[in-house]
Amino acid sequence: MTRPRPERSAASQLAASGRRLTTPRKAVLEALGRADGPLTIEEIWEAVPDVGRATVFRTVKLLLELGLICRVVLENGSVRYVPATPDHHHHFICSGCGAVEEFQHPPIDEAIRTLAESAGFELSGHAVELYGRCRHCRAATPD
Amino acid sequence: MTRPRPERSAASQLAASGRRLTTPRKAVLEALGRADGPLTIEEIWEAVPDVGRATVFRTVKLLLELGLICRVVLENGSVRYVPATPDHHHHFICSGCGAVEEFQHPPIDEAIRTLAESAGFELSGHAVELYGRCRHCRAATPD
DNA sequence: CACAGTACTGAGACCTGGTATCATTTCGCC
């Protein structure tokens, strides 16, 4: 007997707000899934030839709101998108290969909470992005 | 007897790279100093009537590179600028009054270093931005 | 099945933050 559990599939996430998992939406999601790194909007668009540009923008915004994808801000300020783990996490972005690794590390969040408390801030959210070189890139060019 | 110490004035920072502290640059810096919160480029431009738009952009970029001002990314993604403390710090951004408070909190940086080490990342930088309501806004509308 | 109503779509006009160009001005230095 299958116990009912909170549904997290894209379709049900969308359905919960009266939306549908349409062909263009599925295509964008799959394009991001296939890619081995974060994509720009333009790259998504290229990967999804029959979808209009406006629809790509609309879809990315929607998927962001639903938490199905993440916006990643590179060190130079440009933004790209990756499929998301739905849980709270942060990003490490490799300047060598462009890979994005999600991580979670309770001590960081803990330290943030502690600081906010002692400073009298009421936190609604926080962003932590790390920049540097990943294990693979270090191995490739140790220097 | 005044001991020579590392000069950090805007003028000397600029001079160090063969640049000059010109009237427009001084004006932009002063506009940011006068403001009681972070400004957009457009707001800076309005505050500095005789300076061309391109020069405002150029100046902001230059002051950023020199670390004389900070780019602050709001929760909605829009960007604003504030005068900077030259030391390493992070930002707390109040969604109530828009104020930006700088803070530094070694445990956060410590936790980040620890994580990076254990994950095999070679860090080149990191960003931490906190969002929420400041002490004053909480007092005003405790809700 | 017919039909009504809503969600969604693509094309293209449009808007806006930012850059490139270039002729002119400012400034430090001799």
Next chain:
DNA sequence: GGCGAAATGATACCAGGTCTCAGTACTGTG
């Protein structure tokens, strides 16, 4: 004062992103 480098303002331009709108795809109700 005169020279060359740095800086400036006007303006054309570009790139991301949004808006509009007429048409399409679904959903669900009878």
